[in-house]
Amino acid sequence: MSEKTLPMGHGDFLELAYQLPTPFYLYDEKAIVDNARRFNQLFSWAPGFRNYFAVKACPNPTILKLLEKEGFGCDCSSLPELLLSKASGITGERIMFTSNDTPEEEFRAAYELGAIINLDDITHIETLENAIGTVPETICFRYNPGKNRTGNAIIGNPVEAKYGLTDDQIVEGYRIMQDKGVKHFGLHTMVASNELDGSYIVETARMLFDLAVRIKKETGATIEFIDMGGGIGIPYRPDQDAMDLQMVSDGMKALYDEIIVPSGLDPLQIVFECGRVITGPYGYLVSKVLHVTKKYKDYVGIDASMADLMRPALYGAYHHITVVGKEKNFHDHLYDVTGSLCENNDKFAIDRELPKVERGDVLVIHDAGAHGHSMGFNYNAKLRSGEYLLMGDGSVKMIRRAQTYDDYVATLRFEGALVEV
Ligand SMILES: *Cc1c(COP(=O)(O)O)cnc(C)c1O
Numbered sequence: 522m523s524e525k526t527l528p529m530g531h532g533d534f535l536e537l538a539y540q541l542p543t544p545f546y547l548y549d550e551k552a553i554v555d556n557a558r559r560f561n562q563l564f565s566w567a568p569g570f571r572n573y574f575a576v577k578a579c580p581n582p583t584i585l586k587l588l589e590k591e592g593f594g595c596d597c598s599s600l601p602e603l604l605l606s607k608a609s610g611i612t613g614e615r616i617m618f619t620s621n622d623t624p625e626e627e628f629r630a631a632y633e634l635g636a637i638i639n640l641d642d643i644t645h646i647e648t649l650e651n652a653i654g655t656v657p658e659t660i661c662f663r664y665n666p667g668k669n670r671t672g673n674a675i676i677g678n679p680v681e682a683k684y685g686l687t688d689d690q691i692v693e694g695y696r697i698m699q700d701k702g703v704k705h706f707g708l709h710t711m712v713a714s715n716e717l718d719g720s721y722i723v724e725t726a727r728m729l730f731d732l733a734v735r736i737k738k739e740t741g742a743t744i745e746f747i748d749m750g751g752g753i754g755i756p757y758r759p760d761q762d763a764m765d766l767q768m769v770s771d772g773m774k775a776l777y778d779e780i781i782v783p784s785g786l787d788p789l790q791i792v793f794e795c796g797r798v799i800t801g802p803y804g805y806l807v808s809k810v811l812h813v814t815k816k817y818k819d820y821v822g823i824d825a826s827m828a829d830l831m832r833p834a835l836y837g838a839y840h841h842i843t844v845v846g847k848e849k850n851f852h853d854h855l856y857d858v859t860g861s862l863c864e865n866n867d868k869f870a871i872d873r874e875l876p877k878v879e880r881g882d883v884l885v886i887h888d889a890g891a892h893g894h895s896m897g898f899n900y901n902a903k904l905r906s907g908e909y910l911l912m913g914d915g916s917v918k919m920i921r922r923a924q925t926y927d928d929y930v931a932t933l934r935f936e937g938a939l940v941e942v
Contacts, residue, residue, distance in 0.1 A: 522760060523756035523758075523759055523761060523762065523763060527805070527843060527845065527885060528547070528911050529915075531845055531846045534845050535883055537807075537917060538845070538883040539883075541907070541917075542923055543807055543809045543824050543825070543883075544808040544823075544824055544829050544906045545807050545906050545908065545909055545923070546804055546805070546807070546889065546893065546906060546907070547804070547807055547908075547909050547910075548579075548584060548800065548803060548908065548909070548911065548920075549805075550911060551911075551913045552802075553584065553588075553799070553803045553890075554587055556799060556800075556802075556803065557572075557593060557799060558591060560572055560766070560795070560798075561592060563766050563767060563769075563770045564770055566774050567773070567777070567791040568787075568789060568791065569788070569791070571593065571594055571615075571793075572593050572792065572794070572795055572799065573593065573594040573595055573596035573616070573617040573792060573793070574595055574794075574796055575751050575795065575796030576595050576596060576597050576602040576606060576796075577598065577602065577892070577895055578751075578797055578799070578800060578891035578892055579796065579800045579804070579890060579894070580601075580602065581894075581908055581920055581921055582608050583918075583920040584800060584910075584920070585606065585609035585611065586609045586610060588799070589609055589611050589615075593615075593799075594611055594615035594616060594617060594792075595609070595611045595615065596617045596619050596751070596794035597617070597618050597619070597636070598618070598620040598621070599620065599627065600630050603616065603618070603627070603630050603631055603634060604630075606634075607634060612635060613634070613636070614637055616631070616635075616636035616637065617637050617639055617661075617748065617792070618636040618639060619639040619663065619709065619711075619750075620639075620641065621641035621663075621683065622642075623645060623648065625648060625651055625652035626652070628645075628652035629652045637659055637707065638657055638659075638661065639660075639661040639662070639707070639748065640660060640662050640686075640694070641663045641684055641685060641686075642685075642686065643686055643690045643694055646694070646697055646698065646701075650701075658703065658704045659703070659704070659705040659706070660698050660703045660705075660706060661708065661709050662686055662691060662707075662708060662709065663684060663686065663710060663711070664685050664688075664691050664729070664732060665682055665684055665685030665688075666679050666688065666710065666712065667687055669688060669728070670725075673712070673713040684711070685710065691732070691736070692739050692740060695736050696740050696742075698742075699740060706742050706744050707745060707747070707748055707790075708732060708733055708736070708744045708747055708748065709750060710749070711750025711751060711794070712725060712750075712752070713725065713750075713753075714751075714754075715752065715754035715755070715797065716752050716753065716754045716764070717756065717761060717762070718764070719764045719766065719768045719769040719772070720772070722752075722769045722773075723768075723769055723773055723776065725749060726747070726749065726772070726776055727776050727780070729747045729749070730747070730776055730777070730780040730781055731780060733784075733786055733789065734781075734784045737785075737786065744786060744789065746789065746790035747790070747791050747792070748792050748794065749791065749793045750793070750794050751794045751797065753766075753793075753797065754798070755798055755801045755802050757838060757840060757841065757888050758839050759841060764798070773791070777789070777791075796891050796892070797891040798891075799891070800890040800891045801888050801889075801890045801891035802888050803890045804888070804889045804890020804891065804893055804894075805885050805887060805889055805890075806829060806886040806889040807883065807886075808823040808824050808825035808829075808883070808884045808885075809823065809881065809882070809883055809884070810822070810824075810879065810880055810881060810882040810884060811823060811824050811861075812880055813856075813878050813879060818855075818856075818872075819855060819856045819857070820858075820859055821856045821858045821859070821875070822861065823858060823869070824861075825869070825886070825906070826861050826901075826903055827862060827864070827866070827867045827868075828860070828862060828897055828898050828899065828900055828901065828905075829860070829893075829897055829905075829906050830893050830894075830896070830897070831896045831897065832892065832893070832896070834864075834866045834867060834868065839870075840869060840886045840887060840888055841886075841887040842858060842869065842875065842884055842885065842886055842887070843884070843885045843887065844882050844884055845882070847876040850876035851876060852874040852876055853876070853877075854874070854875055854876065854877050855872050855874060856872075856875050857870065857872065858884070861901075861903075862900060862901050863901060894908055894921075899929065902929060904923060906923055906924075907922050908920050908921040927940075
């Protein structure tokens with residue numbers, strides 16, 4: 522079970538929702554920091570442990586900076602993500618550049634920042650060399666196990682995945698890079714997304730540990746770090762349990778002692794690229810009810826839309842919804858909760874049991890702290906919502922203002938006037 526609570530009392534929450542322009546995102550600073558510390562603590566046995574927070578999960582420098590203070594790095598996959606990282610004080614080996622289908626200029630920027638470059642593809646060896654005119658001292662390769670591993674339900678079958686070097690290519694990759702003079706090597710994979718079963722993560726560690734030993738045997742190259750990728754899930758539904766991370770840590774430690782220590786690869790650094798499990802549960806999308814109506818079904822229309830949070834429409838993902846102040850009321854109504862896009866899949870929930878909802882009620886959509894705001898878009902000329910941080914001292918700070926019409930039209934080149942005066 523995972524309890525869906527609000528980070529402040531009803532009264533305060535309603536006041537805030539009426540004071541700020543809705544919809545908006547609210548992140549809970551203390552909860553994020555405490556969670557980051559817990560994550561570090563869990564893996565404190567692992568040499569050089571670090572989580573490279575996947576910037577795409579929550580690309581706001583205020584949040585990145587909070588994590589930076591906890592020793593996190595950034596996992597980037599584009600030039601703007603690299604620049605956001607840099608702006609947040611994260612450079613050098615605290616950046617993991619795990620990109621795919623990568624343009625040369627992005628390799629150049631990553632190299633200039635001193636980032637660890639994680640190659641997704643065997644042809645990227647040449648792209649990288651063309652881009653930077655040399656090879657970096659450290660290189661990592663992303664492994665795709667193909668039919669050696671079943672992917673989890675969300676990321677899909679590895680054979681169908683566009684990512685990574687195949688089992689045949691991976692050893693060759695290290696051989697080539699050794700010949701070119703690379704000194705330090707890492708090994709990465711990511712075969713799960715939003716996974717809640719910890720044993721899947723432990724088995725991924727086993728796969729990478731075994732592969733590191735095989736690479737050493739076949740090429741003499743010493744893998745110095747293992748990058749487990751992201752993909753640790755969160756319990757979006759109240760009846761789901763969070764992943765048992767203690768079990769994951771213990772399981773990985775046992776495998777480390779069993780496989781890595783005797784192989785002579787100890788100390789082997791272990792890193793993750795988790796985004797979702799770090800900020801996901803501690804972000805809320807706050808919205809007001811614009812209308813409640815009855816058609817062939819009962820509808821609650823809110824001022825947020827899938828342009829603010831795409832996951833329900835994109836994946837059919839469940840996001841818990843609280844009607845602020847009515848948590849204790851009987852949940853005896855069945856509603857579709859919709860946004861205003863001219864798209865019938867613009868729904869946050871279908872047939873959701875909720876208390877009786879009225880116009881003006883404040884609806885909070887939970888677990889929106891990762892892959893939430895960042896996936897937003899401008900369809901129907903919807904303007905992007907603002908982001909706020911609930912500070913440790915109880916105050917609320919704006920960390921991204923809402924987009925304005927002027928922002929929206931700023932890139933247009935148009936002879937006429939865009940604004941009537
Ligand atoms: C998206 C992504 C992550 C983060 O995934 P989470 O589900 O947020 O943990 C990490 N690494 C890579 C390469 C990714 O694409």
